[in-house]
Amino acid sequence: MKNLYTLMALIGALFMAANAAATPATDAEFAQFKSAGAANFSAEHGKQNWSKEVASKDGEKRSCTTCHDADLTKPGKHNTTKKVIEPMAPGVNNERYTDQKKIEKWFKRNCEWTWGRECTAQEKGDFLKFLMGAK
């Protein structure tokens, strides 16, 4: 019995380590993406999309890295106002992904500005997984 407890604690610890950046807000986000039909979220896809360039109406190429740094541990800079954007990596900026409303607000705004449309639940899930895993 004691062994079983130890094993459970070990599994629990492993699970927590793998989800180091998970917060109630991100749990709620993933639950929402899943209920919208998305599954198998991939940090790799998120990473690819992070630097994917899409041309705006006036032909300007835009990607997430237009304003955020490709290195998530580094701060970015707003394309127009030049205001500093704090790093996206939760390891460096522990305020990240703690407020579901904020996550949704910025997904909506930034997907529309960058890609000219809202992101799908799958794309958002991939992004979130990629961003949360950044050290």
Add this chain to the structure above:
Amino acid sequence: MQKSYKLVALLAGALFLNSGSAMAEEGFWSWLGTGTIDGWRGVGVVPVDSKQYKDECGSCHFAYQPGLLPTKSWEKLLTAEGLHDHFGEVADLDKDTLQTLRDYVLNNAADKSMHKIAKKITIATEDGEAPLRITEVRYIKRKHNDIPAKMVKDNKDVKSLSYCNACHTKAEKGIFKEDTVSIPNYPDY
């Protein structure tokens, strides 16, 4: 009958006091001797006192004080459609946040304020179409007229008059007086 006269007089008195207090603010504080501390002296517009406004608007740009534009300008800017194309940016807000911020800003717009800069802006925008940019306000333009382009547009640390706080070191406090200006790369100006 007499009683109701008294009531009216009392009400009128209360109203007068209320509207007068904003006007007397600067004078009062300097009279009190606190004038030399930059708390109140030279405050041209009321500083932002809404944390939500500071957070929402200030996450992308300088949180311009509501007193820097008249009501009719803010009314155009702060709508769902207006924010969806906010000078080329998508700045959507959820309905409740938009309503709260809109109420806050409209209640504190230039024409609701007795502060010096707010009053000047109100007068400058009374006629004609409502400006959407603070930098389009006649008074603001005139105030910056004599500053050469090399110090603003062609100054890599300034770029545009939109970045109030690039030069106005106390912009956040609503203070824009000349002796608080420090232009990056032009220390002697």
